Amino acid sequence: MLEVKNATYTVEEEGETTTILRDINLTLEDGKFYVITGPNGGGKSSLAKIIMGIYPVTSGKILFNGKDITTSDVTERARMGIGFAFQQPPRFKGITVGELLYLSAGESKRGRGCNFLFDVGLCPKSYIDREVSSSLSGGELKRIEIATLMNRKLDIAIFDEPEAGIDLWSFSKLTETFRRMHERSKTTIVIISHQERIMEMADEIILVADGQIQQKGDKDIILPNIYRDCNYTKNCLERIENVDR
Amino acid sequence: MIDSIEKRMLKEITGLHDIPQGAFSLRKDGESAQVSSTANIEIRPKKDKPGIDVIVKPGTKGESVHVPVVITATGIDDMVYNTFDIGENADVVIVAGCGIHNPGGEKTQHDGIHNFIVRKGARLRYVEKHYGEGEGTGERILNPMTDLIIEEGATAELEMVQIRGVDSTKRDTQAKVYKNAHLVITERLLTHGKQFAESNVTVELLGENSTVQLLSRTVAQDNSRQVFYPRVIGKNKCRGHVECDSIIMGEAVVRSIPEIAAHHEDAQLVHEAAIGKIAGEQIIKLMTLGLSAREAEETILQGFLK
Ligand SMILES: Nc1ncnc2c1ncn2[C@@H]1O[C@H](COP(=O)(O)OP(=O)(O)O)[C@@H](O)[C@H]1O
Ligand SMILES: [Mg+2]
Numbered sequence: 414m415l416e417v418k419n420a421t422y423t424v425e426e427e428g429e430t431t432t433i434l435r436d437i438n439l440t441l442e443d444g445k446f447y448v449i450t451g452p453n454g455g456g457k458s459s460l461a462k463i464i465m466g467i468y469p470v471t472s473g474k475i476l477f478n479g480k481d482i483t484t485s486d487v488t489e490r491a492r493m494g495i496g497f498a499f500q501q502p503p504r505f506k507g508i509t510v511g512e513l514l515y516l517s518a519g520e521s522k523r524g525r526g527c528n529f530l531f532d533v534g535l536c537p538k539s540y541i542d543r544e545v546s547s548s549l550s551g552g553e554l555k556r557i558e559i560a561t562l563m564n565r566k567l568d569i570a571i572f573d574e575p576e577a578g579i580d581l582w583s584f585s586k587l588t589e590t591f592r593r594m595h596e597r598s599k600t601t602i603v604i605i606s607h608q609e610r611i612m613e614m615a616d617e618i619i620l621v622a623d624g625q626i627q628q629k630g631d632k633d634i635i636l637p638n639i640y641r642d643c644n645y646t647k648n649c650l651e652r653i654e655n656v657d658r
Numbered sequence: 659m660i661d662s663i664e665k666r667m668l669k670e671i672t673g674l675h676d677i678p679q680g681a682f683s684l685r686k687d688g689e690s691a692q693v694s695s696t697a698n699i700e701i702r703p704k705k706d707k708p709g710i711d712v713i714v715k716p717g718t719k720g721e722s723v724h725v726p727v728v729i730t731a732t733g734i735d736d737m738v739y740n741t742f743d744i745g746e747n748a749d750v751v752i753v754a755g756c757g758i759h760n761p762g763g764e765k766t767q768h769d770g771i772h773n774f775i776v777r778k779g780a781r782l783r784y785v786e787k788h789y790g791e792g793e794g795t796g797e798r799i800l801n802p803m804t805d806l807i808i809e810e811g812a813t814a815e816l817e818m819v820q821i822r823g824v825d826s827t828k829r830d831t832q833a834k835v836y837k838n839a840h841l842v843i844t845e846r847l848l849t850h851g852k853q854f855a856e857s858n859v860t861v862e863l864l865g866e867n868s869t870v871q872l873l874s875r876t877v878a879q880d881n882s883r884q885v886f887y888p889r890v891i892g893k894n895k896c897r898g899h900v901e902c903d904s905i906i907m908g909e910a911v912v913r914s915i916p917e918i919a920a921h922h923e924d925a926q927l928v929h930e931a932a933i934g935k936i937a938g939e940q941i942i943k944l945m946t947l948g949l950s951a952r953e954a955e956e957t958i959l960q961g962f963l964k
Binding site: 486487499505508512516519565 | 875903940942943945947948957958961963964
């Protein structure tokens with residue numbers, strides 16, 4: 414079980430303090446499937462990153478199976494069984510897909526990593542020796558990123574917008590993979606997503622906007638709210654329009 | 659006979675565990691120590707100056723030549739002239755390399771002047787590894803000069819590697835590439851401490867459909883300095899690509915000055931140069947896979963220099 418207690422995350426820029434996340438209280442129970450959704454810039458990725466330890470909390474606590482991990486670094490949290498797939502994964506010149514999967518598997522075998530490439534819609538044979546560099550397209554990189562998590566033995570796996578940049582065909586395969594992962598393993602799955610098909614798979618939905626958790630609860634209760642909630646939709650549209658302009 | 663230090667140096671620069679079968683020349687502490695030829699590859703000491711001629715018969719396929727230089731004494735100043743003549747349609751691998759183990763306080767230096775002629779239709783792969791070690795405070799210096807002529811339809815691939823250990827190096831490489839001929843030069847370099855490395859490469863694309871790729875990946879750590887000056891001159895319908903990519907760390911200084919010059923309408927030349935530190939996200943990504951920050955950095959550098 415992972416608990417975030419009264420967490421706040423602020424950043425200082427040119428003497429100004431911006432609050433990215435405020436008063437976050439969140440409990441993620443073992444083996445459940447969560448989807449975090451909400452408008453762009455709402456704080457979803459930041460929330461995932463404070464759980465992974467990539468961002469430090471400014472105040473508050475993070476507990477993992479009852480243990481206070483607030484000051485544990487990324488490596489320690491990874492070794493405890495927390496995993497995170499980046500929204501925008503970095504590229505590595507000279508490191509191959511196979512090597513990255515090998516690193517991600519830790520103690521376990523390399524061979525398994527290759528199977529996970531199938532699950533994200535990539536043919537292992539044609540990818541295993543390719544560099545994780547700019548020679549890969551955005552969608553390919555995203556899928557490899559997802560495979561690096563599938564490859565690990567995790568208590569909590571957080572995927573940040575895994576569907577972004579991925580074609581429809583691979584997307585079907587991917588949702589199927591998440592479903593199977595949920596059925597077959599005890600891993601707590603957290604997916605940041607806007608996709609109806611992914612939200613429909615969730616046990617619970619967490620709506621994050623303006624740096625706060627706005628709603629959290631059973632999918633069947635929250636989803637209709639989200640679809641109906643004109644504030645959220647309107648907000649969303651306004652934001653998108655603002656971006657377009 | 660070679661001793662254990664020499665064996666280790668030999669392994670570092672050539673990957674060999676001992677003196678190999680086949681064409682071989684070992685230069686030790688400024689003198690020729692051992693030379694052996696084969697039916698197709700003749701190695702003979704030069705008469706007028708230090709060094710060897712390596713003559714590969716036309717059509718020789720799948721053979722390799724090892725020509726390592728090992729220095730294990732302090733205060734040596736060695737200058738050597740080697741000529742490589744790769745016969746028409748031959749296909750060979752030459753493994754060179756220089757290892758300096760400087761045990762004392764004086765500087766030890768090796769300057770190699772290499773001339774290559776890769777004749778019509780031949781293929782050459784040339785691997786040169788620099789390696790330095792030694793408990794002494796004396797400097798380890800290597801200044802290779804390489805001159806290549808790549809004839810019609812021939813291909814040369816040069817791989818130059820220097821990872822740590824050499825205090826100062828200045829490398830000058832010149833090549834003329836003729837019709838339908840191809841040249842690829844890959845450089846891998848890591849400097850640290852107060853080391854200095856400079857590499858000047860000038861390639862003239864003289865023949866129709868000649869090509870060149872100059873690829874360097876380097877890492878500069880601590881207070882070390884690196885300077886690169888790759889130049890490609892296109893004088894015919896040709897293609898040239900220069901790519902210099904450096905990771906900078908600590909207080910190091912890297913200068914990268916690629917130059918492309920076209921003297922022909924159908925010359926297609928591109929250069930790219932990039933210098934930057936390791937991206938924070940790269941380290942964090944590897945940490946999310948359970949590596950420590952140090953392991954992550956080491957993994958990134960190893961991959962980059964592979
Ligand atoms: N390190 C940072 N420095 C400054 N602003 C940040 C930083 N990280 C995130 N933000 C800002 O915080 C807000 C939330 O970002 P993010 O968590 O990425 O949102 P989401 O994932 O929901 O789109 C955005 O306005 C973003 O610009
Ligand atoms: Mg995000």
